Structure formats: C-alpha cells, structure tokens
Amino acid sequence: xxxxxxxxxxxxxxxxxxxxxxxxxxxxxxxxxxxxxxxxxxxxxxxxxxxxxxxxxxxxxxxxxxxxxxxxxxxxxxxxxxxxxxxxxxxxxxxxxxxxxxxxxxxxxxxxxxxxxxxxxxxxxxxxxxxxxxxxxxxxxxxxxxxxxxxxxxxxxxxxxxxxxxxxxxxxxxxxxxxxxxxxxxxxxxxxxxxxxxxxxxxxxxxxxxxxxxxxxxxxxxxxxxxxxxxxxxxxxxxxxxxxxxxxxxxxxxxxxxxxxxxxxxxxxxxxxxxxxxxxxxxxxxxxxxxxxxxxxxxxxxxxxxxxxxxxxxxxxxxxxxxxxxxxxxxxxxxxxxxxxxxxxxxxxxxxxxxxxxxxxxxxxxxxxxxxxxxxxxxxxxxxxxxxxxxxxxxxxxxxxxxxxxxxxxxxxxxxxxxxxxxxxxxxxxxxxxxxxxxxxxxxxxxxxxxxxxxxxxxxxxxxxxxxxxxxxxxxxxxxxxxxxxxxxxxxxxxxxxxxxxxxxxxxxxxxxxxxxxxxxxxxxxxxxxxxxxxxxxxxxxxxxxxxxxxxxxxxxxxxxxxxxxxxxxxxxxxxxxxxxxxxxxxxxxxxxxxxxxxxxxxxxxxxxxxxxxxxxxxxxxxxxxxxxxxxxxxxxxxxxxxxxxxxxxxxxxxxxxxxxxxxxxxxxxxxxxxxxxxxxxxxxxxxxxxxxxxxxxxxxxxxxxxxxxxxxxxxxxxxxxxxxxxxxxxxxxxxxxxxxxxxxxxxxxxxxxxxxxxxxxxxxxxxxxxxxxxxxxxxxxxxxxxxxxxxxxxxxxxxxxxxxxxxxxxxxxxxxxxxxxxxxxxxxx
Amino acid sequence: xxxxxxxxxxxxxxxxxxxxxxxxxxxxxxxxxxxxxxxxxxxxxxxxxxxxxxxxxx
Numbered sequence: 051x052x053x054x055x056x057x058x059x060x061x062x063x064x065x066x067x068x069x070x071x072x073x074x075x076x077x078x079x080x081x082x083x084x085x086x087x088x089x090x091x092x093x094x095x096x097x098x099x100x101x102x103x104x105x106x107x108x109x110x111x112x113x114x115x116x117x118x119x120x121x122x123x124x125x126x127x128x129x130x131x132x133x134x135x136x137x138x139x140x141x142x143x144x145x146x147x148x149x150x151x152x153x154x155x156x157x158x159x160x161x162x163x164x165x166x167x168x169x170x171x172x173x174x175x176x177x178x179x180x181x182x183x184x185x186x187x188x189x190x191x192x193x194x195x196x197x198x199x200x201x202x203x204x205x206x207x208x209x210x211x212x213x214x215x216x217x218x219x220x221x222x223x224x225x226x227x228x229x230x231x232x233x234x235x236x237x238x239x240x241x242x243x244x245x246x247x248x249x250x251x252x253x254x255x256x257x258x259x260x261x262x263x264x265x266x267x268x269x270x271x272x273x274x275x276x277x278x279x280x281x282x283x284x285x286x287x288x289x290x291x292x293x294x295x296x297x298x299x300x301x302x303x304x305x306x307x308x309x310x311x312x313x314x315x316x317x318x319x320x321x322x323x324x325x326x327x328x329x330x331x332x333x334x335x336x337x338x339x340x341x342x343x344x345x346x347x348x349x350x351x352x353x354x355x356x357x358x359x360x361x362x363x364x365x366x367x368x369x370x371x372x373x374x375x376x377x378x379x380x381x382x383x384x385x386x387x388x389x390x391x392x393x394x395x396x397x398x399x400x401x402x403x404x405x406x407x408x409x410x411x412x413x414x415x416x417x418x419x420x421x422x423x424x425x426x427x428x429x430x431x432x433x434x435x436x437x438x439x440x441x442x443x444x445x446x447x448x449x450x451x452x453x454x455x456x457x458x459x460x461x462x463x464x465x466x467x468x469x470x471x472x473x474x475x476x477x478x479x480x481x482x483x484x485x486x487x488x489x490x491x492x493x494x495x496x497x498x499x500x501x502x503x504x505x506x507x508x509x510x511x512x513x514x515x516x517x518x519x520x521x522x523x524x525x526x527x528x529x530x531x532x533x534x535x536x537x538x539x540x541x542x543x544x545x546x547x548x549x550x551x552x553x554x555x556x557x558x559x560x561x562x563x564x565x566x567x568x569x570x571x572x573x574x575x576x577x578x579x580x581x582x583x584x585x586x587x588x589x590x591x592x593x594x595x596x597x598x599x600x601x602x603x604x605x606x607x608x609x610x611x612x613x614x615x616x617x618x619x620x621x622x623x624x625x626x627x628x629x630x631x632x633x634x635x636x637x638x639x640x641x642x643x644x645x646x647x648x649x650x651x652x653x654x655x656x657x658x659x660x661x662x663x664x665x666x667x668x669x670x671x672x673x674x675x676x677x678x679x680x681x682x683x684x685x686x687x688x689x690x691x692x693x694x695x696x697x698x699x700x701x702x703x704x705x706x707x708x709x710x711x712x713x714x715x716x717x718x719x720x721x722x723x724x725x726x727x728x729x730x731x732x733x734x735x736x737x738x739x740x741x742x743x744x745x746x747x748x749x750x751x752x753x754x755x756x757x758x759x760x761x762x763x764x765x766x767x768x769x770x771x772x773x774x775x776x777x778x779x780x781x782x783x784x785x786x787x788x789x790x791x792x793x794x795x796x797x798x799x800x801x802x803x804x805x806x807x808x809x810x811x812x813x814x815x816x817x818x819x820x821x822x823x824x825x826x827x828x829x830x831x832x833x834x835x836x837x838x839x840x841x842x843x844x845x846x847x848x849x850x851x852x853x854x855x856x857x858x859x860x861x862x863x864x865x866x867x868x869x870x871x872x873x874x875x876x877x878x879x880x
Numbered sequence: 881x882x883x884x885x886x887x888x889x890x891x892x893x894x895x896x897x898x899x900x901x902x903x904x905x906x907x908x909x910x911x912x913x914x915x916x917x918x919x920x921x922x923x924x925x926x927x928x929x930x931x932x933x934x935x936x937x938x
Contacts, residue, residue: 207884207885209885210884210885210888212919212920213914213920216919216920216921216922216925217920217922217925219922219925220922220925220926220929223922223926224926224929224930351919352919352921352922354919373919514930514932515930517933518926518929518930519929520901521901521902521906521929522925522926522929524896524899524901524902525896525902525910525929528892528895528896528899529888529892531895532888532891532892532895533888533892535891536884536887536888536891540884612884
C-alpha cells in the first residue's frame, strides 16, 4: 500500500487548484457542508484508483468520471488532473503518480520502475481505501445476502465467486456430457444384447453365444474377451461386411414395436413439470425477462473485454463498472435460476428417453433400408433427425420454451402409421426364407462385431466423459471446501476484531459487547449483543449512532484482515461523524492503538470533532486543514492561521513569489469571507454567493470602520472615556493601515481583482505583504489571536469582541441617546 | 502473507494434487488459467478436464 506525502489537485470536482501536504501522517480536513472536503477525497481516490466511487457506485446512473469528474467550469478536459506524491513502504521508495480525467487508465508514474508501477496497479484494484458515510450502512443494516455481496466486494471476493461459478458450470456441463454418453452406452448395450440374446453382457455369456456360431463355421472358439478381440476373426474379408440376420432383425423390430406401445406415457411426468414451469414463466413477465436475459448476460459477461458492452456497444466508464452492472443483473434473477434448474432437470430426463428411442429406432431404420422399404426408411430418417434436434432443444431453457406446445401432447411426434409400418416391415422380414445355418452364423458374427464395436466406442467415450466430470466435480468440491475453510477463518478473525474495536469504542456502556458473523451460502448473517440481553440484528435495538459506529468498526476489522500490516492508508469521508460525541476520544484511541502505521485522511464538517482529533494527538495543526467555505470560482477556501505570514516570508526568502502570492491571496480570500460573515459586512448582494476578494475586502474595511465608530459613540454616551479612546485608536489604526495599503492603488487593485502578484519580484511584493499584515492585525485580538466578531450576529449587534473577551466593545449607546438601531443593517451606504 | 485469493489458490492447488483425481498436467494448466488476470471461462475448464491423462489431446 502507500503513504500519502502530498497532493496537487487541479480542476477536479469542486476544486480549482489546491495543494495539500499530508506528510505521510493522519490528516484532518475540516469544513462545513459544501466546503469542498469530499472533493479532495474524490480527487485522491481518483489519483490512486482512476475511479470516483461517488460517480460510479450504486445509484449513480447517468454520472461518469469523464463527464462529471472535471470542475463544472473546466473548459479543457486535460486540465483536470491530480498529482500525488506517495511513499511505498513495501519498496522503501517515493514516487509520484499523475492521473488525468481525460485518460484515467494511463497515469504518469515517476519513477516508472516495474515494482513501482505494480504497486500503483495493486492499489488501483482497491477502491475500498475510500469509505464514505453512506457506505457504512452497506455492512451493517443491509439484508444478509446484500451484506455478503458488500463484504465480498470489499474483500475482493467476486473473483472467488467467479471462479467457483465457472468451475460449477464446467462440472455441470461435463455431467451432462457424461449422462449423454451413458445413455448412448445403454442404447448400444441393449442393441448388442438384443442381437446376441443374453441377459447380461458378461464375457462368458457373450463368448458362449459367439463361439456357438463360430463352431458352426468351423472357426476356432475365442477363449478370452479383451479390448482387441474381433468376434468375426477368421471370416474371409469379403464376408466381413454387416449382413442381414433375419432373427436379429426380427428381435430389433419386436423391441421397437414393444417400446412404441409405451410412447403415450413416456416421460409424461417430466413433460408436465416442464409445461407447468413454462406456464409460470408466462404469467410472470418479470421472470420471463430474467430467464431470457440470463443466458445473454452470462454470455455478455464472458465476452467483456474492455469498457464497451459486448451486447449493445454502449461505452462504459470502465470494464469493472460494466462487469459489476452485469453481475448485479444476474444476481437479481435468483428465482429465475431456480426455475431454470427445474426446467433443465426435467429436460434432461426427457432427453434420456429420447436417446433410448433413437437407439431402438436406428437398427430398424437400417433394416428398412436393407429391405428396400424406402418410404418407411425415409420416415424413420426424418424422425431420427427430428429426435436428435429435440434432444438438443431439451438441454437449454430457450429450447424448452420453444417446446411448450409439443410437450403438452405427443411430444415424441411419433410418425403416423408407425405401428402399421413396423408391422409391414415385420411381415416382409418374416416372409424371407430362413437363412442357412452358415449364413445365419456368419451374419450373426459380423453384426455382433459391429455392435460390439459401437458399444466399445460408446464405453470409451463414457469413460472419458466420466473421468472428466469426476475431475471437474472433485476440483469444484475442493475449491469450495478450501474457500469455505479460509472464509470461515477470515470471518472468525473479523468477528473477533470487530467485537474488540466496538467494545473499546463503547467501553463505558457496552464493555461486554460481542458479535457474530455467520457465513452461509451466498449470505452473511450479522448479529450483535445488546447489553448482554442476547444477539440481535444490528438495527433491532442499537441507536443509529451506534450502528454507524459498528459500520466503521466492521470496515476497520475487514481492512485489517484484508491488508494486514500493509493497511497503511484509508480515506474516511465524514465517517467519523458517525461516532457520537461521547465516544470520540475512544475512537481516536482506537485508531492510534490498533492502526499506528495507518495514515487516515479524515474529513469532518464538525469543527469540535476536528479539534478533538487534534487534542487526542492524532493530528497536529501541521497535519490538518480547515476549509471555511467554497465558491464555484475559487473552490475550497482554506482557513489559515497567523503562521501564514511565516509561510509567505519563507517563500519570499526563497524567491518563490508565485507561491507566496498564492498563499497571501488564499489567506485574504479566507479572511475576507470570515470577517464579512463575522462582522456583518454588506457587500453588493449576489444570489450565487460567489463573492470576489475585490468585492468583500472593501466592504469589510468599511464595516469595521463603522463598528469602531459605533463603539466610540456608545462609550462616549456611557461616559467611558478610556473605552472610547481604544475604539478611536483602533479606527485610526485601521484608517492608517488601509491608507498605507491603499486598496485603490493600481498594484494592489490589480492583485485584488486579477491576481497578478505572481509576476512581482520579491522586493516589490514584500511591502504589499507587510501592509496587508498590518491591516489584518486590526481585526485580530492581540491576546487570543482570534478574529473579531459582532454579537449577536444576525440581528442588531450589541458588541464587538474577540474569543477571550480581552476586546469587548459595547455598541449600544445609553438609551436616552437613542436606540441601538444600526443604520448599516438598514442601508447599504455607510 | 499473500492476499486471501492467493492463499485460497495455493491451498486449493495443493489439496488438488493430494487428491490425485486430477493429474499433474491438468493441475499445471489450471494453475496457469487461475493465475491469469482475466475472468475464468467455463469452456476453457471443460477443455482442460476433457484432456486425456497426461497432457494435450492429439
């Protein structure tokens, strides 16, 4: 895995341009809702995986990374990119990866070493490094089958499921082949037995029958039957063609005639079952669609080889997204799957009977041909061909659906006058003179040899088919048992970790907590202890906050087992909000104690939470950043502290004016927004709230001047001379600072409005920095370093103060001097 | 320690070899197929299981 060192983001999601220094340490991004925190998570996730879960996951139809990944105002798709610098602990190397929205599958990696590329390729396969709050629910409250899918997806178990499915399909197919081969063996054996008139095919019985004919022909008896034995050995080559054997022919005719009598009842139960299943399909169109789609989707899944759907050519974001979509469609048709299995089982049983009929039919067809009964032979040829086609149709759902009408009646479609034709052929054969003993013996042997050859061939094929099926079945069984064993072990470990994490998180109220994960085929049941009253589904009694806490703990337990010591990085997007106020300290402790080597990038919209993470020692001011707001034009506005001046000076000393200028600009943007809000400044109203620095700063200055005036007037009305002086001094300082800066002078003006400071030399720019520092100093408490604010904020303000109360100006004049009505709030002109 | 998938694959192939119902040549082909980074195809599996003992069908 990785540790993130820094990120440079441009034009991705809500971000225009942003640099963050993660320092390989756990990092907190705080900001109110809509301030751009998740944009950072999206961008980093994109940088590492080429995906943005928010745009490609469930419920994101119509969204795509290529279309919705770039900033909404980005005109050049190539401009949307992220460059990440990471440390690869496994390799002991640092590397950068630059990924552009335009070509997400072709990141630029430096150094382009094979091991570095392989490390990035591996992490790209693991989108679960990013966990958002909405995803937590996936692990806790969903139904067991869904949970199993979610956990399998997190643990990358789809691959295991796919392997198991493919092995199962292979063994099913080989089993069908084996059954067909066995049917053919039965048919060949019956044909041979009928000819040699034995009850069994024991070698002794067969050789007795054969040797009797051989003796009649003065041929030596065969002592032993092996795989090379030729029953007609010794006959002249000219006599070895299969000839007509009257007695055998009559037996074939008789066997077929007897079978024909049973045709009306043949496999009726199975045929009725197929018809009933098909009727169910007809009444439930949803089932019909699922059934019809299944083979198509299965085929499509097999053919997927890129981001284009092989079924309809629709382009997808990427191959993985397409595969997941098709798999989800397949999973939805479980009911259809059961119906499919029922249909195929009955279809196979009917096909076995068809094979038997064909086995009886073929010798008769040959006989008809030999007896110059061309019409009947032709009828039987057509029928045999029809039955072979029927057999094929019976092996598929599509085929069975087409057979519904046929299966409701004489599904064999027995030729008309079959019995009469058989009778006629029988009479023709019977009318033939009896064969001489020698001719009978000779045709007996040649026919026996021919049928033995067929039987041997069928047996060899059956043997091979059986061996293949047994191999496949054994392989499937072993794979399933290994998977089950490994997964049970894994779930056991996850269960233990999860319970421990949750206990530690809730040590004050649920110190005895236990949980149980029970995997079964396709399901993952999850039950949790509720105050030692027993095990219940997580949604039964626990509060939503506790359920969310469970989601986080289960995620951490799964990641720990999935990655082990390699779990060095995770993006937790507003996930910690799930942990209620009483358990935050324990949560921080949990991360510190159990995941000391893991770098978490945590976002939260709760300032207090962000401060708690800091006070718990999980992050420092160097490894945290606050976004105070966001505008479409600027992206996230980064909150900066007093140490910003050191950062700017360091930049200037290094001659990095553009960096220093960008820092000053960001700071001014942040402070202007902050002060405009805190002091109640009145810039020209904009419905989109997208205020420029040039609009905000002058109105903030004017507002502060007004407030200082109000404070001085109020102090005077109360006879508080010292207070009045302080207010007047601050107003004077403001005027002096603003005058020195002269916001209207061209250099400042250009910079404020067009951000052209980057082209300055360090010595030209330093005075600008000093002037702004002095100016902003008027708005800061010298004691607590907090920004001044008015209180109350939304109605007529009564005081101007700081966070520690060192500065506290009363804005209300003495009542007889007039009410505290503030003209500035009623009239924009000051 | 490899990934769960790798652990399953190695244990599975070892147990398959112990079971002796599938010969070594087929196990080798299965290993190749299962370690490929593409979706497993049932047709390929049928082909491997249908091979005569010891190797490719002539």
